[in-house]
Amino acid sequence: MDKIFLSPPHMSGKEQEYIKNVFDSNYITSLGEYVNKFEDITKTTTKAKNALALINGTAAIHLALRVLGVGEGDVVLTSSFTFIGSVSSILYQKATPVFIDSNENWNICPNLVEDAIKKYKPKALILTHLYGQMAHIEEIVTICRKAGVYVIEDAAESLGATLNGKHSGTFGDFGVFSFNGNKILTTSGGGMLVSDNEKWIQEAKFLSTQAKEDHIWYEHETYGYNYRMSNVLAAIGLAQMEVLEDRVFKKRQIFSWYQEFLEGNITFMPEIANSKGNRWLTTLTFEDKNIFDVIDVLNKNGIESRPLWKPMHMQPVFKSSERIVNGVSEKLFQKGICLPSGTVLEKEDVKRIANLINNI
Numbered sequence: 001m002d003k004i005f006l007s008p009p010h011m012s013g014k015e016q017e018y019i020k021n022v023f024d025s026n027y028i029t030s031l032g033e034y035v036n037k038f039e040d041i042t043k044t045t046t047k048a049k050n051a052l053a054l055i056n057g058t059a060a061i062h063l064a065l066r067v068l069g070v071g072e073g074d075v076v077l078t079s080s081f082t083f084i085g086s087v088s089s090i091l092y093q094k095a096t097p098v099f100i101d102s103n104e105n106w107n108i109c110p111n112l113v114e115d116a117i118k119k120y121k122p123k124a125l126i127l128t129h130l131y132g133q134m135a136h137i138e139e140i141v142t143i144c145r146k147a148g149v150y151v152i153e154d155a156a157e158s159l160g161a162t163l164n165g166k167h168s169g170t171f172g173d174f175g176v177f178s179f180n181g182n183k184i185l186t187t188s189g190g191g192m193l194v195s196d197n198e199k200w201i202q203e204a205k206f207l208s209t210q211a212k213e214d215h216i217w218y219e220h221e222t223y224g225y226n227y228r229m230s231n232v233l234a235a236i237g238l239a240q241m242e243v244l245e246d247r248v249f250k251k252r253q254i255f256s257w258y259q260e261f262l263e264g265n266i267t268f269m270p271e272i273a274n275s276k277g278n279r280w281l282t283t284l285t286f287e288d289k290n291i292f293d294v295i296d297v298l299n300k301n302g303i304e305s306r307p308l309w310k311p312m313h314m315q316p317v318f319k320s321s322e323r324i325v326n327g328v329s330e331k332l333f334q335k336g337i338c339l340p341s342g343t344v345l346e347k348e349d350v351k352r353i354a355n356l357i358n359n360i
């Protein structure tokens with residue numbers, strides 16, 4: 001039987017046609033109509049006012065911090081329970097991360113954010129919508145606006161997720177999507193920065209293409225980055241965005257199949273009131289099973305699974321960083337796993353995976 005991966009790429013079928021158009025035009029680098037088309041479909045889908053296609057999500061977060069003027073001596077609050085791509089650009093900017101724990105919904109805890117703002121006087125906050133489920137973004141934006149703290153939404157995992165009908169990534173000052181190979185959509189590697197502030201996106205675009213001033217020769221008043229997406233990858237991105245709704249539907253269906261078939265003392269990642277997550281990965285905790293036994297049994301059957309993200313405040317690289325923790329993410333890391341959630345899975349696959357787990 002073929003190996004089952006956590007979240008493999010799933011092409012729509014249109015990608016090669018669009019790529020062929022790009023090759024026929026010879027605009028294969030970062031200038032070209034598919035970059036514009038990919039940005040436009042992202043805007044119409046998410047209702048973000050401005051969008052910038054980039055080489056990956058990490059670069060998008062980095063540009064957001066740079067545009068907001070976050071630098072040495074500034075504190076940036078961030079979800080501790082996340083992937084390092086969410087936070088490493090705080091270090092690129094020589095700013096200081098402070099890690100905030102989760103609440104019972106697994107995402108960053110608004111009460112702890114409030115405490116941290118009083119204690120640390122941060123310049124910005126990076127919030128992750130973990131595993132595709134919405135964080136308490138409305139409360140947190142309200143708290144941050146009052147305190148003059150910028151909000152960057154790491155929606156790398158949550159493209160297509162909504163709260164009160166509004167898309168993840170469009171609540172804060174900036175939103176970031178990722179099109180890495182394991183995300184709900186992929187361009188093989190890619191990212192998107194969105195914001196309602198047109199000036200900021202213009203500035204990010206300028207910085208993403210080496211900060212070239214408007215001259216026939218190369219003139220630089222500041223330094224930038226080589227972060228812009230190529231037209232070839234944007235062609236893949238357009239074809240992928242066209243099927244976002246189907247992919248969210250299928251991810252949620254896979255989640256419901258796990259709910260149907262898995263037995264025993266388990267808790268799935270919750271979905272907060274009035275929200276609809278994209279269920280990028282089905283994630284859960286076991287009360288009475290050792291996750292490493294589960295991972296081992298699945299692995300012997302050619303099925304990939306993984307522990308949940310190891311919280312950033314537990315990572316050696318951040319051992320001397322400040323944190324406000326309550327034990328929630330540490331417990332989730334001990335007891336939780338991610339199950340295969342690729343949109344190519346059939347109900348029978350999920351049943352087989354669930355049966356293997358039920359028999360442990």
Ligand SMILES: *Cc1c(COP(=O)(O)O)cnc(C)c1O
Nearest residue numbers: 056057058083085086156178180
């Ligand atoms: C994937 C991911 C990123 C990074 O995105 P890349 O496109 O891989 O750079 C950032 N944050 C989270 C939460 C992610 O899952």
